Amino acid sequence: MPETAVPHPDRIAVIGGGFTGLVLAWRLARQGRAVTVFENSPQPGGLATYHDYGGFLWDRFYHVILPQDAHLLGLIGELGLSETLVWSRPQTGFNVAGTFYPFTTPADLLRFPHLSLPQKLRLALGTAWAARLANPAKLRDISLADWLIPVFGQAVFEQFWKPLLLAKLGEAYRETSALFLWTYLRRLYAARSGANRREMLGHVSGGYHAILARLESGIAAAGGEVRCDSPVLAVKPARDRAIAVDTANSSELFDRVFFTGPASALRAVTPPGFLPPAPETLYLGVICLVLVTEQPLLPFYVTNLADSAIPFTGIVCVSNVVGPAHTGGSYLTYFPKYLAMNDPLFDRPAEKLSEMFFQAASRLFPDLSKGILKSSHLHMARRVQPIQTLGQANPAPPVATGHPSLFLINSAQFATNTLNNDAVVEHLTKVLPGLI
Numbered sequence: 263m264p265e266t267a268v269p270h271p272d273r274i275a276v277i278g279g280g281f282t283g284l285v286l287a288w289r290l291a292r293q294g295r296a297v298t299v300f301e302n303s304p305q306p307g308g309l310a311t312y313h314d315y316g317g318f319l320w321d322r323f324y325h326v327i328l329p330q331d332a333h334l335l336g337l338i339g340e341l342g343l344s345e346t347l348v349w350s351r352p353q354t355g356f357n358v359a360g361t362f363y364p365f366t367t368p369a370d371l372l373r374f375p376h377l378s379l380p381q382k383l384r385l386a387l388g389t390a391w392a393a394r395l396a397n398p399a400k401l402r403d404i405s406l407a408d409w410l411i412p413v414f415g416q417a418v419f420e421q422f423w424k425p426l427l428l429a430k431l432g433e434a435y436r437e438t439s440a441l442f443l444w445t446y447l448r449r450l451y452a453a454r455s456g457a458n459r460r461e462m463l464g465h466v467s468g469g470y471h472a473i474l475a476r477l478e479s480g481i482a483a484a485g486g487e488v489r490c491d492s493p494v495l496a497v498k499p500a501r502d503r504a505i506a507v508d509t510a511n512s513s514e515l516f517d518r519v520f521f522t523g524p525a526s527a528l529r530a531v532t533p534p535g536f537l538p539p540a541p542e543t544l545y546l547g548v549i550c551l552v553l554v555t556e557q558p559l560l561p562f563y564v565t566n567l568a569d570s571a572i573p574f575t576g577i578v579c580v581s582n583v584v585g586p587a588h589t590g591g592s593y594l595t596y597f598p599k600y601l602a603m604n605d606p607l608f609d610r611p612a613e614k615l616s617e618m619f620f621q622a623a624s625r626l627f628p629d630l631s632k633g634i635l636k637s638s639h640l641h642m643a644r645r646v647q648p649i650q651t652l653g654q655a656n657p658a659p660p661v662a663t664g665h666p667s668l669f670l671i672n673s674a675q676f677a678t679n680t681l682n683n684d685a686v687v688e689h690l691t692k693v694l695p696g697l698i
């Protein structure tokens with residue numbers, strides 16, 4: 263606990279030990295409050311957790327920090343990790359019909375053979391305009407096609423945007439609001455700096471494992487507790503505005519409870535009728551193959567794919583941001599596929615998915631069958647990115663729950679931001695003072 267914090271009698275439960283839950287608990291514990299974090303999984307971190315790739319730990323899913331992530335960088339500073347930040351300017355790639363093209367600088371765009379010169383100009387100017395000038399309030403009720411076609415023209419939409427939208431959203435792109443893409447473009451453009459307009463991307467030495475470890479030890483040092491392997495099975499109203507939190511091994515009373523998972527997970531543990539009726543939040547999920555190799559596969563960080571025959575929707579060569587010195591001398595490449603949370607692909611056995619993704623990767627990178635592969639790993643998550651659907655069909659769940667001591671705080675509440683940890687810290691900074 264910081265020296266200035268005065269012990270507070272409130273007992274607080276934070277359900278969910280992902281990044282949101284840990285940052286929330288760390289802040290509350292440092293204010294002198296008695297905080298207990300309940301996490302379902304055997305290790306903390308949720309979507310930002312780590313994985314053992316064979317002698318070294320790195321993020322289960324790829325994460326980068328952007329220079330404009332002021333809230334996240336502030337937290338990293340408070341955790342004493344600023345000195346371990348490493349920055350780089352990686353390139354972006356594009357794959358069309360099996361051929362990889364650099365797609366980072368204006369010169370790359372000019373050399374790209376799959377668009378005419380007027381189409382390239384329209385793409386460059388339209389993207390800059392869309393990211394900087396569009397009024398996001400007006401975008402919620404406009405479909406992606408209705409927003410993009412007037413700006414970029416039918417041909418650029420069909421050849422450039424539609425394959426990317428299908429890759430990112432599948433057929434759900436037709437019901438997705440233009441706000442969804444705007445949040446991405448805005449974040450991407452804000453990261454671009456310098457004469458060649460290349461993104462600066464960063465990471466902390468040790469990856470998110472280092473950040474999570476600092477949060478966990480900070481919570482413990484301030485008298486709090488993080489209990490992993492502790493799924494909360496029931497959240498029930500008790501006497502005097504208190505709330506009972508039940509796990510398989512315990513039932514404890516808390517003065518305040520913060521639930522940081524999806525709203526559907528909160529509904530699953532509260533008594534029927536306890537929460538006001540609301541439609542289920544729609545999320546995109548992700549299936550991601552990670553290959554650990556002896557050599558880099560590509561010179562790009564992100565490569566966009568415009569080929570619906572390939573099962574993954576992008577290639578993320580993390581080692582072009584995180585040098586191999588940070589990952590046991592190995593190179594890490596992630597092959598993600600984003601898909602709706604109820605997509606039947608999630609029900610396929612993991613070995614089958616691994617095989618399907620690996621075969622497609624081997625076609626793109628024949629060297630994978632020549633002994634450079636060290637190991638492969640498959641990760642999945644059904645609820646990752648809430649989708650902004652047309653006309654508020656997927657409204658943000660409220661923080662208040664109807665019970666004065668129970669609150670929901672999650673990423674579905676970001677109004678005009680894509681899913682990222684800077685937005686998590688900003689959201690907590692905004693909502694917490696009104697709740698405690």
Ligand SMILES: Cc1cc2nc3c(=O)[nH]c(=O)nc-3n(C[C@H](O)[C@H](O)[C@H](O)COP(=O)(O)OP(=O)(O)OC[C@H]3O[C@@H](n4cnc5c(N)ncnc54)[C@H](O)[C@@H]3O)c2cc1C
Binds near residue numbers: 303310495681
């Ligand atoms: C592929 C991918 C790439 C990403 N890239 C970036 C990036 O480059 N930069 C960036 O900033 N962010 C990135 N993110 C986003 C980042 O990972 C998320 O912002 C962050 O992890 C969200 O954390 P959270 O705690 O809100 O949610 P979650 O991580 O989902 O945490 C919720 C937690 O609640 C727990 N839980 C739910 N119900 C219960 C229960 N009943 N009892 C106990 N526990 C429960 C779950 O087990 C989980 O751990 C990426 C995410 C993914 C998946």
